[in-house]
Amino acid sequence: MSKGFLLVISGPSGSGKGTVSKGLLSRNKDIVFSISATTRKPRPTEEDGVNYFFLEEEDFKKKVEDNQFLEHAFVHTNYYGTPKDFVLQQIDKGEIVLLEIDVQGALQVKKNYKNVVFVFLLPPTMDELRNRIIKRGTESEEDIERRFKNAFEELDFVGEYDYFVVNDKVENAVLDIEHIIQAEKLRVKRHSDIKKRVINKEED
Amino acid sequence: MSKGFLLVISGPSGSGKGTVSKGLLSRNKDIVFSISATTRKPRPTEEDGVNYFFLEEEDFKKKVEDNQFLEHAFVHTNYYGTPKDFVLQQIDKGEIVLLEIDVQGALQVKKNYKNVVFVFLLPPTMDELRNRIIKRGTESEEDIERRFKNAFEELDFVGEYDYFVVNDKVENAVLDIEHIIQAEKLRVKRHSDIKKRVINKEED
Numbered sequence: 001m002s003k004g005f006l007l008v009i010s011g012p013s014g015s016g017k018g019t020v021s022k023g024l025l026s027r028n029k030d031i032v033f034s035i036s037a038t039t040r041k042p043r044p045t046e047e048d049g050v051n052y053f054f055l056e057e058e059d060f061k062k063k064v065e066d067n068q069f070l071e072h073a074f075v076h077t078n079y080y081g082t083p084k085d086f087v088l089q090q091i092d093k094g095e096i097v098l099l100e101i102d103v104q105g106a107l108q109v110k111k112n113y114k115n116v117v118f119v120f121l122l123p124p125t126m127d128e129l130r131n132r133i134i135k136r137g138t139e140s141e142e143d144i145e146r147r148f149k150n151a152f153e154e155l156d157f158v159g160e161y162d163y164f165v166v167n168d169k170v171e172n173a174v175l176d177i178e179h180i181i182q183a184e185k186l187r188v189k190r191h192s193d194i195k196k197r198v199i200n201k202e203e204d
Numbered sequence: 205m206s207k208g209f210l211l212v213i214s215g216p217s218g219s220g221k222g223t224v225s226k227g228l229l230s231r232n233k234d235i236v237f238s239i240s241a242t243t244r245k246p247r248p249t250e251e252d253g254v255n256y257f258f259l260e261e262e263d264f265k266k267k268v269e270d271n272q273f274l275e276h277a278f279v280h281t282n283y284y285g286t287p288k289d290f291v292l293q294q295i296d297k298g299e300i301v302l303l304e305i306d307v308q309g310a311l312q313v314k315k316n317y318k319n320v321v322f323v324f325l326l327p328p329t330m331d332e333l334r335n336r337i338i339k340r341g342t343e344s345e346e347d348i349e350r351r352f353k354n355a356f357e358e359l360d361f362v363g364e365y366d367y368f369v370v371n372d373k374v375e376n377a378v379l380d381i382e383h384i385i386q387a388e389k390l391r392v393k394r395h396s397d398i399k400k401r402v403i404n405k406e407e408d
Contacts, residue, residue: 122398125405155399163390164398176390183387186367186380194326194368195359201329 002191004095005184006070006087006113007031009177010106011121012151014132016167020121021100023174028181032090034099037063040078053083071101071108082109091115096181103154110160117184119177120161124168126152206395208299209388210274210291210317211235213381214310215325216355218336220371224325225304227378232385236294238303241267244282257287275305275312286313295319300385307358314364321388323381324365328372330356 009024011017025031037053039060048054055063060079064072072081082099090097099109106118123129133139133147158164163180167173188194213228215221229235241257243264252258259267264283268276276285286303294301303313310322327333337343337351362368367384371377392398 120392122402124402126403129402155402158392158398161392163387164392164395165390166402176386179383179386180390182380182383183367186369186384188324188362188365188368191368194362198326198328198359198370199330 002094003115004091004093004097005190006034006091006109006116007096007098007177007181007184008106008109008116008118009098009100009121010103010118010161011167012103012123012129012154013147014129014151015121015123016132016170016173017100017121019170020165020167020173020177021098023170024177025098027174028178030096031181032095032097034082034087034097037069037081037083038078040080053086055079067112070099070112071105073105084113087113096185103157107157107160115190117180118161118163119180120158120164121173122155122158122164122166123151124166206298207319208295208297208301209394210238210295210313210320211300211302211381211385211388212310212313212320212322213302213304213325214307214322214365215371216307216327216333216358217351218333218355219325219327220336220374220377221304221325223374224369224371224377224381225302227374228381229302231378232382234300235385236299236301238286238291238301241273241285241287242282244284257290259283271316274303274316275309277309288317291317300389307361311361311364319394321384322365322367323384324362324368325377326359326362326368326370327355328370 009017009021025033035049035053037055037060039055039057042048042052042054046052057079060081063069063083064081068084069081070084070087072079082101087097101109109116110118123132129151130148133144133151139147165173165176213221213225229237239253239257241259241264243259243261246252246256246258250256261283264285267273268285272288273285274288274291276283286305291301305313313320314322327336333355334352337348337355343351369377369380
């Protein structure tokens with residue numbers, strides 16, 4: 001039996017984790033995207049169980065108490081979290097589950113679950129990081145500085161991760177992560193029956 | 205500073221570790237092949253420091269006592285060993301050093317050095333393993349059976365390795381190992397200055 005694993009793609013704001021995750025998913029249809037739970041109301045185009053698992057605040061808090069999230073956070077006026085049961089079911093079936101998440105969320109996941117491959121996405125330079133944060137627009141000078149300072153500080157957490165990938169060009173970052181996935185599939189520790197498989201396999 | 209690592213390609217006789225290692229080296233000119241030391245006399249075409257480090261038995265034994273080998277063995281009438289200093293120098297320079305070795309040798313290396321990526325090469329089926337052992341020729345029925353039995357028993361040691369690669373087609377096994385190398389280069393633990401590198405890097 002071969003187990004899958006949780007692939008956490010994380011990094012500071014401006015590292016490009018969203019773009020890289022999308023690129024990875026579009027090229028690898030077999031990777032399962034981890035769907036978050038939230039207490040915010042669905043938008044007209046959003047579907048429960050597709051974009052999010054939409055929960056009432058009471059239900060969300062109950063799940064937090066029951067340790068049903070790999071991580072969770074309160075952002076502005078809503079709760080967001082990664083439901084444990086969905087991720088674990090997929091992994092038991094041998095799937096690779098992708099979770100795109102900020103650094104604080106990744107550190108929470110690390111405390112709660114062991115079968116994880118942690119990838120830290122880095123901006124190529126600090127100048128480029130600043131450019132990316134500015135390009136998002138709609139933010140005051142102050143917000144940009146705060147974001148930049150946070151991103152700078154979060155780089156210290158790279159030591160908590162398994163792999164680092166420099167996101168200079170998105171295509172290259174995606175290729176790097178594909179190498180990591182292929183290698184991690186070949187990890188002995190994820191397979192309990194390697195000898196048996198060779199012995200029982202019939203000649204083609 | 206980025207360190208390299210020792211890549212051990214190992215497996216039972218008939219797993220094809222020699223062929224796969226040659227394929228890997230021919231496609232990846234930057235991989236350094238670990239040169240063995242031996243007490244056997246050089247053949248006319250062999251050069252000291254290229255094919256082997258040729259040593260007198262006395263010198264070899266002195267090096268064994270001084271813990272100068274990552275592993276060593278006595279085969280027929282000669283000693284063979286992997287000199288530690290050559291491997292460690294290359295790794296300090298950031299190189300990837302390939303050591304192709306039998307299972308017993310790999311287990312010795314594991315006891316003596318930590319910065320190693322262990323790859324276990326598997327035959328696709330037991331029938332194919334038997335075919336490969338027979339194809340080597342020049343061996344009695346008895347020798348073939350002994351080799352096959354050893355190979356079967358050595359499959360139990362796959363649990364001591366980091367990765368397993370099924371050597372069905374050599375090209376695919378080489379590709380698998382290339383994924384492993386690319387991923388291992390991105391391991392956080394082998395880099396001590398990831399944040400500094402991003403901070404100090406100038407914009408292109």
